[in-house]
Amino acid sequence: MYNFKKDFPLLNNSNIAYLDSSATTQKPQAVLDAISEFYKTKNANVHRGAYSLSMQATKAYEDARTKISKFINAKHPEEIVFSKNATESLNLIAYSYGLNNLKPGDEIVISIMEHHSNLVPWQKVARATGATLKYMYINENFEISSEEIESKITPKTKIVGITHVSNVLGTINNVEKIIKTAHKNGAIAIVDAAQSIPHIKIDVSSLDCDFLIFSGHKMLSPLGIGVLYGKKQILNNMPPFLMGGDMIEYVHEQETTFAPLPNKFEAGTQNIEGVIGLSAAIDYMENIGYLKIAEVESEVVNYAINQLSNLDYLKLYITPNRVNHSSVISFNINGVHPHDVASILDSENICVRSGNHCAQPLMRYLGINSTCRASFAFYNTKEDVDKLILGLDKAYNMFKKYIHF
Ligand code: C6P
Numbered sequence: 001m002y003n004f005k006k007d008f009p010l011l012n013n014s015n016i017a018y019l020d021s022s023a024t025t026q027k028p029q030a031v032l033d034a035i036s037e038f039y040k041t042k043n044a045n046v047h048r049g050a051y052s053l054s055m056q057a058t059k060a061y062e063d064a065r066t067k068i069s070k071f072i073n074a075k076h077p078e079e080i081v082f083s084k085n086a087t088e089s090l091n092l093i094a095y096s097y098g099l100n101n102l103k104p105g106d107e108i109v110i111s112i113m114e115h116h117s118n119l120v121p122w123q124k125v126a127r128a129t130g131a132t133l134k135y136m137y138i139n140e141n142f143e144i145s146s147e148e149i150e151s152k153i154t155p156k157t158k159i160v161g162i163t164h165v166s167n168v169l170g171t172i173n174n175v176e177k178i179i180k181t182a183h184k185n186g187a188i189a190i191v192d193a194a195q196s197i198p199h200i201k202i203d204v205s206s207l208d209c210d211f212l213i214f215s216g217h218k219m220l221s222p223l224g225i226g227v228l229y230g231k232k233q234i235l236n237n238m239p240p241f242l243m244g245g246d247m248i249e250y251v252h253e254q255e256t257t258f259a260p261l262p263n264k265f266e267a268g269t270q271n272i273e274g275v276i277g278l279s280a281a282i283d284y285m286e287n288i289g290y291l292k293i294a295e296v297e298s299e300v301v302n303y304a305i306n307q308l309s310n311l312d313y314l315k316l317y318i319t320p321n322r323v324n325h326s327s328v329i330s331f332n333i334n335g336v337h338p339h340d341v342a343s344i345l346d347s348e349n350i351c352v353r354s355g356n357h358c359a360q361p362l363m364r365y366l367g368i369n370s371t372c373r374a375s376f377a378f379y380n381t382k383e384d385v386d387k388l389i390l391g392l393d394k395a396y397n398m399f400k401k402y403i404h405f
Pocket of ligand 1: 022023024085086087088115117118163165166167192194195215353357358
């Protein structure tokens with residue numbers, strides 16, 4: 001089997017088992033090269049200079065937008081807005097769409113497994129507009145059932161926000177059904193693809209979602225670049241979120257008219273190197289292909305689930321329906337704090353995340369404070385899993401005499 005680690009300098013030059021790709025992925029040489037090449041040959045601000053260097057930078061930046069629109073099958077490049085990250089994209093929707101389209105009595109529906117970034121902004125919008133924030137809850141299989149979707153999304157619902165893949169449970173949500181149910185009831189649907197786009201091919205036209213957001217850094221790109229996709233007609237009717245340079249048309253002493261899409265939503269100098277890096281990451285991923293990525297990942301993740309399931313001291317938080325499960329495995333050693341487990345694993349060069357994973361309402365719903373989480377990408381191998389198992393055995397053996405049930 002091809003070992004993709006050799007494409008990733010940080011992994012190639014170390015013996016760590018990096019199992020925290022849901023927090024951020026490692027970056028391949030191709031992305032590092034593209035950024036370095038940009039600074040060596042094209043560096044200038046975009047949209048501002050009439051000189052050729054600036055025009056080259058602008059072309060690279062706008063070509064990347066077109067590439068991203070094709071990557072997710074958007075109908076128009078101007079439906080792609082660059083942001084800082086998934087969080088900023090969601091805040092843009094909440095502030096610009098949410099605050100201006102809701103009234104008392106309206107309902108916003110999200111799920112209990114949302115990351116804080118798709119939850120806290122809606123609390124603020126609900127408080128400011130008098131709308132109600134409602135939750136779709138998960139069943140014993142850590143899934144949102146069809147009945148739950150149909151009972152929570154009603155004609156009162158105006159906005160539905162759903163994570164495509166849970167960053168804690170790895171559950172792949174039935175976004176197709178959620179979007180259809182939202183539209184049937186006259187609501188718009190927002191898909192948080194932060195944890196799905198690194199693993200699952202996204203097609204916004206066939207999904208028919210109104211907005212879809214993600215962070216570049218979770219799909220091999222630099223930190224600090226995010227994407228907001230929105231249907232053109234909806235984006236056109238939304239006011240700008242941030243004000244400043246490049247998002248304007250005419251500025252007078254007391255009033256301003258705004259630039260057309262997408263510039264209306266891109267205030268100030270943008271993260272041009274991030275956009276260039278994201279474009280290179282897409283080339284790299286498309287060269288491998290989502291089919292291959294899924295094949296390699298599922299082999300390693302299935303192996304991990306099987307191995308972890310053999311550890312009787314471990315509790316796993318994953319759906320038993322493997323087709324509805326992505327590359328995230330949360331677990332706890334019964335009676336041991338996840339931070340202690342993560343520290344022992346760290347001493348064995350194994351990187352996992354521990355904590356509430358920015359999903360406190362979900363933790364509370366599950367009746368726990370925190371978990372350890374191993375999250376995988378196509379560069380992980382079965383050897384990484386074997387290391388994890390040995391590390392967990394070490395942690396358990398160190399702590400078992402203190403465990404009281
Ligand atoms: N989850 C994790 O370790 P940002 O931080 O803006 O790039 O992404 C926010 C975000 C939004 N939605 C989901 C489903 C996410 O998982 C995340 C980020 C990371 O799980 C960092 S907290």
